[in-house]
Amino acid sequence: MSQPVTWLNRPALWGLGVAMAVVLALTAWLHGSIGTDLANQQQQRKAVLVANAIGASLAGADGPAASDRIRRWQAELPALESAQVVAGRELLASTRPEDEAPRALRREEKPLFDLATALRSAGETNVAEGAVRKKTVQVDASGDGAVTVTVPYVVDGQFEGIVQARLRQPPEAVADRGGGWLLPLALLGAALVIGFFVRVQPARRFDVGRGIAVVALLALAVGFQQQRLGRMADATVAADLATSRVQAAAAAAYGRTGAPPLVAASASPWDTDAYGRPLKLIATDGTLLPRPDAVQKDSHTRFLERSFWGIDLLGLVVLLFFTQGWALRTASALRDHAAAYAYVAPAMIGMLVLVFFPFFYGIGLAFTDTTLFNEATPFRERWIGLDNFIAILGDFNVVTRGAEGTVFNYQNFYWTLMVTVIWTITNVAVGVSVGFVLAMALNTDGLRGKWIYRILLILPWAIPNYITALVWRGMFHPQFGVINQVLQMFGLQPVAWFDGVVSAFMTGLVTNGWLSFPFMMVVILGALQSIPKDMYEAAEVEGATRWQQLRSITLPLLRPTLVPAVVLSVVWTFNMFNIIFLVSGGEPGGANEILITKAYKIAFEQYQYAYAAAYSTVIFVILLVYGYFQTRLTRATESY
Secondary structure (H helix, E strand, C coil), rough: CCCCCCCCCCHHHHHHHHHHHHHHHHHHHHHHHHHHHHHEEEEEEEHHHHHHHHHHHCCCHHHHHHHHHHHHHHHHHHEEEEEEEEECCEEEEEHHHHHHHHCCCCHHHHHHHHHHHHHHHHHHHHHHHHHCCCCCCEEECCCCCCCEEEEEEECCCEEEEEEEEEEECCCCCCCCCCCCCHHHHHHHHHHHHHHHCCCCCCCCCCHHHHHHHHHHHHHHHHHHHHHHHHHHHHHHHHHHHHHHHHHHHHHHHCCCCCCCCCCCCCCCCCEEEECECCCCCCCCCCCECCCCCHHCCHHHHHHHHHHHHHHHHHHHHHHHHHHHHHHHHHHHHHHCCCHHHHHHHHHHHHHHHHHHHHHHHHHCCCECCCCCCCCCCCHHEECCCCCHHHHHHCCCCEEEEEEEEEEECCHHHHHHHHHHHHHHHHHHHHHHHHHHHHHHHCCCCCCCCCCHHHHHHHHHHHEEEEHHHHHHHCCCCCCCCHHHHHHHHCCCCCCCCCCHHHHHHHHHHHHHHHHHHHHHHHHHHHHHHHHCCCHHHHHHHHCHHHHHHHHHHHHHHHHHHHHHHHHHHHHHHCCHHHHHHHHHHCCCCCCCCCCCHHHHHHCCCCCCHHHHHHHHHHHHHHHHHHHHHHHHHHHHCCCC
16 A cells, blocks of 8 residues: 655654754855955955055155155054064164164064065065966964055065055954854754654655755755855955055055155056955056956855855755664664764774875865965865866877877876876786795695795785885896896896886886785685685595686685785785885886876975875775775675
């Protein structure tokens, strides 16, 4: 008899309440955090604008005139607490009477001189490299609501020193951070209360209640988030208007200092970013300029839009956790096995902190453009989505054919992947083959001195692999290595092992083969000794040859042990960093890099942290897919 369709059920209500509480609470928190960040950023932007304007007004003024001008600035702008101008080793001007400017810098003012030197060096580096990668504006936001900014003091296009200004102006409330927590809490409470008066429905693959819950979640979440995005857009416009008022006031004060006149209706040269580049959002008279198409949406708004998609996905996962019955089963398991979970809780917390957090942080980093030079910038400004993965997987420029012949691009991902696959297959083949032969030999009945052989054969595995790698590298040395010395003893020419693609690959293969066979030997030997002897005796009685016994008895019974060991060996070899890095170093020209060493060099030699994180994420996905299909196809965990 079919069950009646109900419009409400307890799991759907509870799931909807908890999911909405999570979605709306995260939305409100994120909106509030981004709003606070926007407020602080606009406060710093206004401080940079004033400091740049002060520096521009001092062009051509000597010490006394410069001090007089910045005192006028202080009178015009009440938010300006103090300003100092440093030129070379001289304090050229200051708003503080106790500074007695102009004068030479004192010993305790050396940080000002060092800061001027650092900003000069940053500007010269940017000019020399033809790229803007070093900040030429320093902002220090103290906890007391004041902002201290330091900008270059430029005269006729030449760096002369710095202008340091301290402004105290409380951030304007650019985002409504209140009221966002009441709605999710109310929905959660209502769902829990109503759920107690609704009968529990049997588990079904789909019913109307679950469908209504999904639709309600998406409708409420998207509506609430669109309202928050609208507020953020309004807050951005309000922040620009506030900055435009500061620009207008600064322009008026600038005109009263007697400085050269500004170019009317042009973009303000004072409203700059941390690299000294004009933002071109405000004119010199304070009017707002139209935003370029590339920045029609503020970075805060764009970041919120992307983040809200992730929050909605999390809400759907929470809803399904309840509606599919997983929440009830989890609660039942926790209740029935509370003591067991209490025992494993410390290990679970340790895994969460030491394994899962770095893992998920690395995945998140892969979706940014983080490098050594921008890692201190807000996360929202570094978010670029799938660009790193597109750059890695979308570059098929592996082979180039020209007048000089065929040239391989050793830096291409697919070349490195090919080398990694060949490296893994050959090393696992060597390790399994040698280990199997030695295990069969050690399993021979009546073999004398067996314990000595076992000790000697396990030594390569017992010695730390980085020591083994360095020893083999020395043995392959083209001039002093023992391998070339032996070749010369037989009249052969020494080999430049690390100059050729194949020869350099062989150095790693021999070294890793030496390290890998003991593990496979021990695993296979243990499995061989677990096979009952009477099976071989019965086979001999039936007239089976040794080859038939190997094929029909030994290999099938080794399979449950051998396949997981091979899978583990593949993962180890795929990520065998030490051997490649210490023996061949990926030479020649990176031709023998594997994916893990390439990711390391991208991160710690090229300082492209996000690109390296994307590389590592691709490696993880490749190994995850391999491990899944390998165990499914071979039925590795099934015995015979």
